[in-house]
Amino acid sequence: MYISPAAEKHHFLGFSKDLEEAVFIIMGAPLDISASYRGGSAEAPRAVREASKSLELCTFFTNIDIESVGFHDLGDVVLAPGDIIESMNRIEQVVYAVLTKERRLFILGGEHTITLPSFKAFAKKFKEPCLVVFDAHGDLRQEYLGSRYNHATVLRRIIDEVPHRKVVLMGARALSREEVSYVKTANDSKLKVVQVLSKVSRETKDGLSKAIEECREAPKYVSIDMDFLDPAYAPGVQTPEPLGVMPLELLELLNQVIDENVYVVDIVEITPRYDPTEATAFLGAKIIIEVAGMMLRSMNVKVSCW
Numbered sequence: 001m002y003i004s005p006a007a008e009k010h011h012f013l014g015f016s017k018d019l020e021e022a023v024f025i026i027m028g029a030p031l032d033i034s035a036s037y038r039g040g041s042a043e044a045p046r047a048v049r050e051a052s053k054s055l056e057l058c059t060f061f062t063n064i065d066i067e068s069v070g071f072h073d074l075g076d077v078v079l080a081p082g083d084i085i086e087s088m089n090r091i092e093q094v095v096y097a098v099l100t101k102e103r104r105l106f107i108l109g110g111e112h113t114i115t116l117p118s119f120k121a122f123a124k125k126f127k128e129p130c131l132v133v134f135d136a137h138g139d140l141r142q143e144y145l146g147s148r149y150n151h152a153t154v155l156r157r158i159i160d161e162v163p164h165r166k167v168v169l170m171g172a173r174a175l176s177r178e179e180v181s182y183v184k185t186a187n188d189s190k191l192k193v194v195q196v197l198s199k200v201s202r203e204t205k206d207g208l209s210k211a212i213e214e215c216r217e218a219p220k221y222v223s224i225d226m227d228f229l230d231p232a233y234a235p236g237v238q239t240p241e242p243l244g245v246m247p248l249e250l251l252e253l254l255n256q257v258i259d260e261n262v263y264v265v266d267i268v269e270i271t272p273r274y275d276p277t278e279a280t281a282f283l284g285a286k287i288i289i290e291v292a293g294m295m296l297r298s299m300n301v302k303v304s305c306w
């Protein structure tokens with residue numbers, strides 16, 4: 001398998017559970033080939049793992065002791081330098097192999113393009129899957145700067161190339177004209193878009209509930225592009241987009257989405273070199289811990305802190 005394991009001290013949270021005991025597997029997919037603006041997301045898996053070691057492990061939303069559950073840290077996918085097609089093939093192979101182990105999986109990107117091969121693998125394992133994406137952008141272009149496979153086209157490729165899937169796009173406050181007309185004409189069963197600007201309102205939450213309704217029973221893959229958040233909280237991203245929401249608001253929305261049918265979560269587009277404070281990487285690690293807590297609650301795993 002195309003995996004490069006890391007030394008124990010470099011694992012997420014600083015320790016790795018044995019695969020047999022682990023509920024969660026975490027792995028890096030440091031793809032950073034098609035960045036159109038600010039590269040560096042290949043450094044994100046290391047930065048998020050490093051930051052995670054300094055966080056406390058009682059979850060805020062669910063009062064769960066993550067330390068007693070832990071993650072099996074598999075290491076990073078070994079990618080083919082400069083070759084996006086081969087790199088995506090390898091991500092797909094590895095994700096599919098991991099999914100056959102019947103664990104919940106967290107993937108540390110990498111650019112958003114990783115969601116295409118990962119979700120393809122997911123759709124091989126689970127029938128009629130649902131993808132829930134949190135993103136400032138639509139990533140819905142047919143092509144971008146003459147290329148079909150990159151972080152600006154990834155959602156469009158998923159809709160085109162993965163049959164029998166549903167997609168809910170949360171956020172999308174920055175769409176091109178081409179993307180707006182695509183959203184308008186796209187069949188509702190293919191793609192539902194809930195827009196969020198600056199603040200999560202009652203309408204946003206109701207909109208999300210409605211959009212996700214048909215996905216309730218479906219196996220779900222949740223993709224979190226960190227640029228969904230306001231650049232004030234997450235400046236270290238490839239393409240910062242002003243007028244985003246606060247981290248707590250993202251977690252409230254995730255709390256609405258996470259149920260026992262969520263099997264994969266990816267967190268993408270962190271570019272550590274643009275955030276010398278490391279706040280973006282810390283926030284990424286925190287989001288993973290809180291989401292893991294929400295998943296454990298939905299699975300009725302009770303290991304309370306308080």
Ligand SMILES: [Mn+2]
Binds near residue numbers: 139151225
């Ligand atoms: Mn994106």
